[in-house]
Amino acid sequence: MRKFKQGLAFSLFKFFAVLVVGILFSIVFFILFNGIKVINWEFLTKSPSNGMLSGGIFPAIIGTIYLIIGSIIFAVPFGVSAAIYNIEYGKNNWFVKIMRIMTNNLAGVPSIIFGLVGMALFVNKLNFGPSLISGALTLAILILPLIIRTTEEALKSVPEDYRTSSYSLGASKLTTIRKVVLPAAIPNILTGIVLSIGRVSGETAPILFTVAAYFLPHLPQSIYDQAMALPYHLYVLVTSGTDLEASRSMAYGTALVLVAIVFAMNLLAGFFRNKMNKLNKRNS
Amino acid sequence: MKKIKEKLMYGYLMISGGVTGIIILFIIIFLFSEGIGLFQSKNIENGYALYLNTENVIEELSPEEITNIFDGKITNWKEVRGQDLEIITYRFNDLLNSYSESDLGDNYEHIPLIIEEHISENKGIIAYLPTSFAPEESDFVRILSVGNIELKDFFIESKWMPTSEPVPLFGSLSLIIGTLLVGFLAIIIALPLGLGLAVYLSELANKKVKKVLKPVIELLAGIPSVVYGFFGLIVLAPIVQKVFKLPIGETALTGALVLAIMALPTIVSVAEDALNNTPRELKEASLALGANQWETIQKVVFPYAKSGILAAIVLGVGRAIGETMAVLMVTGNAAILPSSVFQSVRTIPATIAAELGEAPTGGVHYQALFLLGIVLFLFTLMTSVVGEVISKKKY
Numbered sequence: 001m002r003k004f005k006q007g008l009a010f011s012l013f014k015f016f017a018v019l020v021v022g023i024l025f026s027i028v029f030f031i032l033f034n035g036i037k038v039i040n041w042e043f044l045t046k047s048p049s050n051g052m053l054s055g056g057i058f059p060a061i062i063g064t065i066y067l068i069i070g071s072i073i074f075a076v077p078f079g080v081s082a083a084i085y086n087i088e089y090g091k092n093n094w095f096v097k098i099m100r101i102m103t104n105n106l107a108g109v110p111s112i113i114f115g116l117v118g119m120a121l122f123v124n125k126l127n128f129g130p131s132l133i134s135g136a137l138t139l140a141i142l143i144l145p146l147i148i149r150t151t152e153e154a155l156k157s158v159p160e161d162y163r164t165s166s167y168s169l170g171a172s173k174l175t176t177i178r179k180v181v182l183p184a185a186i187p188n189i190l191t192g193i194v195l196s197i198g199r200v201s202g203e204t205a206p207i208l209f210t211v212a213a214y215f216l217p218h219l220p221q222s223i224y225d226q227a228m229a230l231p232y233h234l235y236v237l238v239t240s241g242t243d244l245e246a247s248r249s250m251a252y253g254t255a256l257v258l259v260a261i262v263f264a265m266n267l268l269a270g271f272f273r274n275k276m277n278k279l280n281k282r283n284s
Numbered sequence: 285m286k287k288i289k290e291k292l293m294y295g296y297l298m299i300s301g302g303v304t305g306i307i308i309l310f311i312i313i314f315l316f317s318e319g320i321g322l323f324q325s326k327n328i329e330n331g332y333a334l335y336l337n338t339e340n341v342i343e344e345l346s347p348e349e350i351t352n353i354f355d356g357k358i359t360n361w362k363e364v365r366g367q368d369l370e371i372i373t374y375r376f377n378d379l380l381n382s383y384s385e386s387d388l389g390d391n392y393e394h395i396p397l398i399i400e401e402h403i404s405e406n407k408g409i410i411a412y413l414p415t416s417f418a419p420e421e422s423d424f425v426r427i428l429s430v431g432n433i434e435l436k437d438f439f440i441e442s443k444w445m446p447t448s449e450p451v452p453l454f455g456s457l458s459l460i461i462g463t464l465l466v467g468f469l470a471i472i473i474a475l476p477l478g479l480g481l482a483v484y485l486s487e488l489a490n491k492k493v494k495k496v497l498k499p500v501i502e503l504l505a506g507i508p509s510v511v512y513g514f515f516g517l518i519v520l521a522p523i524v525q526k527v528f529k530l531p532i533g534e535t536a537l538t539g540a541l542v543l544a545i546m547a548l549p550t551i552v553s554v555a556e557d558a559l560n561n562t563p564r565e566l567k568e569a570s571l572a573l574g575a576n577q578w579e580t581i582q583k584v585v586f587p588y589a590k591s592g593i594l595a596a597i598v599l600g601v602g603r604a605i606g607e608t609m610a611v612l613m614v615t616g617n618a619a620i621l622p623s624s625v626f627q628s629v630r631t632i633p634a635t636i637a638a639e640l641g642e643a644p645t646g647g648v649h650y651q652a653l654f655l656l657g658i659v660l661f662l663f664t665l666m667t668s669v670v671g672e673v674i675s676k677k678k679y
Contacts, residue, residue: 006578010488016480017489020548021497024504027515027545078300085301089294095301101672102305108599108668109661110606112633113311116640116657120314124645141307148304174290195506202508205608205633209640231510231609238514239613248518255511262506270499 028259035256038249044257048215052237053246057254062219063132063227064261067211068200070136070223071143076193079147086148087155088177107145111205114142118210133223135211142206143196150192154185157276187276191269198265202258204231214240230258315661319654327433327451330647334428334450335411335418337403342366344429347451348443353410354450361408374402374411392417400425412450433648438655444619444630446639446649454652458621460659462629465622466536466611467604470543471597477544478551479593485552486559487581498553505549513613516542521614528626534616536629542614543604550603551596558592559585595675602667606660608633632660 046056082099090096118138128134158181166176182189204212212232220227237251238244327347328334334350336342345353345364352358354373361369379399388394396419403409404424411418419425433454441455481501485494517534520541525533562585570580586593616628617638636653643649 002576002579006576009578009582013480013484013488016477017484020477020481020552021501023545024501024548027507027512028504030515030519031511078303081297081300082303085297089297090301099301099305102308104672105665105668106304106308108602108606108664109311110608110633110664112606112608112636113315113657113661113664116318116636116654117311117314119640120318120654121310125314144304144307172286172290174293198506202506202510204508204510205637208637231508234514235510235609235613238517251514255514258508259511262508263503266503266506 031255031259034252038253039256043253052250053243057233059216059219060228060230060233063229064201066132066220066227067135067139067229068197070132071139071200072193074137074140075143075147079144080151080189083148083151083155084177087152103145103148111142111203114138114206115208115210118206123210128224130211130226131224132211132220132227135207138206138210139200139203142203143199146196146199147192151189154188155181157188158184187272191272194265194269198262201261202231204235207232230254234258315654315658319651319658322433322648322651322655323435325433325648326430328430329450331414332412332450333415333418334430335403335413336426336428337407337409338424338426339407340366344431347453350451351448351453369408372406372409374409376413442621446652452648456656458619459630459632459635462622463605463631466539466543466615466629466631467601469536469540469625470547470604471600473540474544474547474551474600475597478548479555481552482555482559483581486556501549501552509546509607509610512542512546513610516610516614530626532616532628534614534628535626536615536622537625539611539615542610543607546610547600547604551600554596555593558589561592562588591674595671598667598671598674602664606633606664608637612637632656
């Protein structure tokens with residue numbers, strides 16, 4: 001009887017496991033098989049034409065790349081130095097503790113809220129209008145917690161011996177951080193940055209009102225221009241195209257490009273992490 | 285010189301250390317400053333007013349009553365605490381349609397007179413007019429005073445018609461219920477599946493399977509929500525429609541299914557971490573006492589991991605409530621109080637995403653959407669605080 005119960009429970013767990021993995025894989029294959037037929041050189045390098053029924057997604061790819069660069073430029077200096085302060089200087093004082101709670105809460109804020117605040121602050125109050133700079137700043141706020149956390153992990157993983165030996169050679173705290181701690185932590189910091197790139201390229205809600213354009217005949221010329229972006233382009237193709245059935249194949253292609261970017265970034269992050277682990281093993 | 289540089293650097297680092305706090309503060313300040321103005325706004329379009337015949341004794345009307353009157357659902361003043369008198373609604377367009385341009389005068393200077401005449405002739409009239417063209421208050425005409433939009437109406441009423449005329453209705457109850465319904469349903473669906481996979485990974489699977497599956501599941505957590513929404517719309521919605529024989533496939537259930545799939549990777553990894561935290565000695569002691577593996581999981585691992593699993597549930601609900609794009613694409617977005625999961629619903633984030641683009645900046649609609657943002661922000665803040673408290677509690 002006990003054995004039977006165990007067998008029953010375990011087969012249920014196994015069934016669930018297979019089911020979940022099956023569902024998740026079917027989504028990936030669904031996108032892959034339908035998208036791969038659409039993707040070719042032209043799709044990646046041409047503008048949408050014919051009411052978005054043919055042509056490619058080049059402006060959306062460029063827009064997303066601009067947004068990635070912009071948000072990383074804004075978020076990394078603040079995020080990395082915040083983590084340096086928390087780990088190297090703060091040493092768990094009350095300020096760091098409060099800020100850590102704030103960072104956790106910020107990570108849990110729904111992305112549409114960032115869209116709202118980005119619109120109120122950057123688009124309206126600072127009068128940037130819907131533009132690349134508004135969108136990049138909004139996305140920078142979104143990825144800040146991720147960058148802070150991964151950088152904190154990276155700094156923590158640098159052995160304490162490094163710091164003490166640097167001090168004993170007469171180096172100041174700042175020099176130690178710059179010449180010893182940061183170089184050792186770089187691969188893990190890169191992990192965080194790469195993961196944020198994946199996040200930025202997929203987020204739709206924060207860019208809805210801050211930058212995204214339905215269709216633009218030309219590429220953005222300055223940071224005050226609107227831009228197309230991959231996730232918003234997919235949303236438009238699926239929900240409000242001129243002919244939903246006909247634009248479906250374009251949607252599959254866009255979805256595949258999007259998923260491919262995210263997967264590539266995650267794999268790259270895994271690569272950096274492995275490198276770091278090996279480094280740490282050799283040192284210890 | 286070197287010292288100054290160090291001090292400057294320290295100052296910069298400290299400011300950066302506080303940057304997330306500053307941002308949270310900014311979020312709160314901006315949501316409130318943009319949203320709270322709603323309750324200082326008159327509950328009628330700017331520059332318009334409602335005009336009555338002076339013999340009409342009505343003192344005040346609720347926004348919903350006004351809407352029903354202009355929709356023709358209330359046809360007699362006695363239904364709204366007035367005298368027994370037929371209601372005649374009158375809009376500015378009625379005037380433009382029934383008079384020629386020469387009647388109205390070259391600069392429309394005759395309009396106030398015409399209206400005053402019209403109102404004095406019809407005792408049951410209620411006219412919705414721009415104040416610039418309307419007559420002054422007189423022996424025949426009076427203005428119905430319209431109150432401000434009220435906080436309690438915002439939370440108690442369930443009609444969300446932000447662009448309806450003459451008064452917009454901002455009853456967010458149907459949106460709040462819709463959000464909670466979809467969020468909780470998603471977790472109810474995802475929990476047994478996610479927990480099953482987590483138990484399988486932490487207790488049953490061999491090392492090789494685990495080594496492959498874990499990173500793959502983490503990878504899937506990174507798929508953008510708009511892609512999940514696309515999948516939900518094209519694959520899940522038709523399935524739901526067929527299986528339950530519904531007129532449309534975009535329902536609360538479809539939204540919950542998509543959210544459940546999206547929440548799975550998170551639930552699996554948090555729950556698995558919690559299960560893995562069970563000390564080896566406890567498990568071995570249980571096995572040594574003659575309990576088999578399932579009994580050990582049931583009686584030792586589960587209770588020990590309870591708080592971690594609970595935290596996964598709470599955090600999962602928070603995530604599901606705040607999810608925007610996927611839900612926007614698959615729930616059908618009807619702003620009505622849902623009576624079953626097979627109906628189309630609209631969530632708070634989906635409402636914001638769908639309507640903010642059309643709402644004029646600074647207007648009542650815009651403010652109402654920021655107010656919804658505050659509600660959503662408080663919801664998710666609550667879940668993340670509760671989640672943190674639970675996960676810190678030791679068994």
